[in-house]
Amino acid sequence: MDGPGYTSDQERTSVDQPYEGCREGSEAPTEYGDGVVTPHASFLALRYAPQEAVKNLRNIARDFDAYGPGGFYDAVAVRSGQVSERYLALDQGMIMAALGNALADDAMHDYVADGAVEDSLRPLMEMEEFGSSGRRSSHAE
Numbered sequence: 001m002d003g004p005g006y007t008s009d010q011e012r013t014s015v016d017q018p019y020e021g022c023r024e025g026s027e028a029p030t031e032y033g034d035g036v037v038t039p040h041a042s043f044l045a046l047r048y049a050p051q052e053a054v055k056n057l058r059n060i061a062r063d064f065d066a067y068g069p070g071g072f073y074d075a076v077a078v079r080s081g082q083v084s085e086r087y088l089a090l091d092q093g094m095i096m097a098a099l100g101n102a103l104a105d106d107a108m109h110d111y112v113a114d115g116a117v118e119d120s121l122r123p124l125m126e127m128e129e130f131g132s133s134g135r136r137s138s139h140a141e
Contacts, residue, residue, distance in 0.1 A: 034079045039072035040091040043098040050102065071095070 018025030039060050045053040061067040064076045066083050074084040074091055100108040111117070 034077040034082070036075050036077055038075045038091065039066060040094045040098075043095045046098050046102040047106070 016023070016026040037060065039057060042053045042056045042060070045056075057072070060076060061072070064081055064083055066073050066076050068085060068087075070087045071092070072095070074086045074088050076083050097108045
């Protein structure tokens with residue numbers, strides 16, 4: 001992983017969180033730079049504020065030329081208007097899930113929340129070790 005993390009804008013105003021026994025954290029900046037918007041966040045709002053979400057997506061596409069041949073790009077630096085002309089699988093997955101929920105009455109939510117996914121994943125998760133102590137984590141703890 002990149003030590004400084006995925007920054008919030010060009011000025012690298014991200015904050016490194018401290019991790020006990022690993023590293024000290026950095027101080028929060030006193031001012032921020034450009035500011036970033038991500039279209040996928042508007043898609044996630046579709047179920048809760050559909051008209052506002054669609055309006056915001058239209059504005060992002062129009063005002064920042066943030067819609068390309070593969071759909072919405074990853075992010076836009078608001079003040080400068082710089083567009084990150086990349087398509088991230090993470091963004092596209094959230095967009096598809098949000099559209100599935102909005103167009104099919106929370107179908108994606110119901111698929112994940114009905115227990116079928118948990119039933120499949122719980123045995124795998126119980127085999128994983130979490131934490132730095134070396135203790136095995138299980139549902140029973």
